[in-house]
Amino acid sequence: MSKVLIVYYSLSGNTKYIAEVMRESINADLLELKPIKEINSDNSMKYFWGGFQAKMKKKPKLNPITINPLEYDLLVLGTPVWAWNFSPPMRSFLSLYDLAGKNVALWLCSGGGQGKAMEKFKNALKGSTIMGDIRFIDPLIHSPEENKTKAISWIQSIINHEK
Numbered sequence: 001m002s003k004v005l006i007v008y009y010s011l012s013g014n015t016k017y018i019a020e021v022m023r024e025s026i027n028a029d030l031l032e033l034k035p036i037k038e039i040n041s042d043n044s045m046k047y048f049w050g051g052f053q054a055k056m057k058k059k060p061k062l063n064p065i066t067i068n069p070l071e072y073d074l075l076v077l078g079t080p081v082w083a084w085n086f087s088p089p090m091r092s093f094l095s096l097y098d099l100a101g102k103n104v105a106l107w108l109c110s111g112g113g114q115g116k117a118m119e120k121f122k123n124a125l126k127g128s129t130i131m132g133d134i135r136f137i138d139p140l141i142h143s144p145e146e147n148k149t150k151a152i153s154w155i156q157s158i159i160n161h162e163k
């Protein structure tokens, strides 16, 4: 049986929600990326600082990762869209591990306009085999139950395809 790791970053809970519903439906380990210096999620300055970090392709230092992601057969990677890109903590993660040759599946959470975020995410994973990709619009706010079903059927179809 293949080993699956769900890796995600979430500032306000949407991406975390999708990670957790998938984790409940499949046999997988969960890795939450946490920057050592997190931006303040409670005020509107988060768009400024977060957007700036994303635009500048910053790679904030993450809290130590105590498992080895390279030991897994499938990595399911999830991130919010920040300034039409994937988030800086996910960029940090991708710079720490060479996922070339690995099977990956990607999900994005956004408020609406994702721009080329998925394309950029995939470009950062050149050399990996992309088993699937999916997008959610603020799933915790808009129809969480519907998005739960969507996330579960997506991840299960990928796992079944892997077997």
Ligand SMILES: Cc1cc2nc3c(=O)[nH]c(=O)nc-3n(C[C@H](O)[C@H](O)[C@H](O)COP(=O)(O)O)c2cc1C
Binding pocket: 009, 010, 011, 012, 013, 014, 015, 016, 046, 047, 048, 049, 050, 051, 079, 080, 081, 082, 083, 084, 085, 109, 110, 111, 112, 113, 114, 115, 137, 138, 139
């Ligand atoms: C710094 C920042 C930049 C964002 N930029 C975008 C964007 O370019 N396009 C978009 O559709 N949503 C954007 N959003 C909204 C988030 O992608 C969206 O609310 C997402 O569901 C949040 O995920 P989370 O709750 O896991 O942090 C941005 C949010 C933040 C905080």
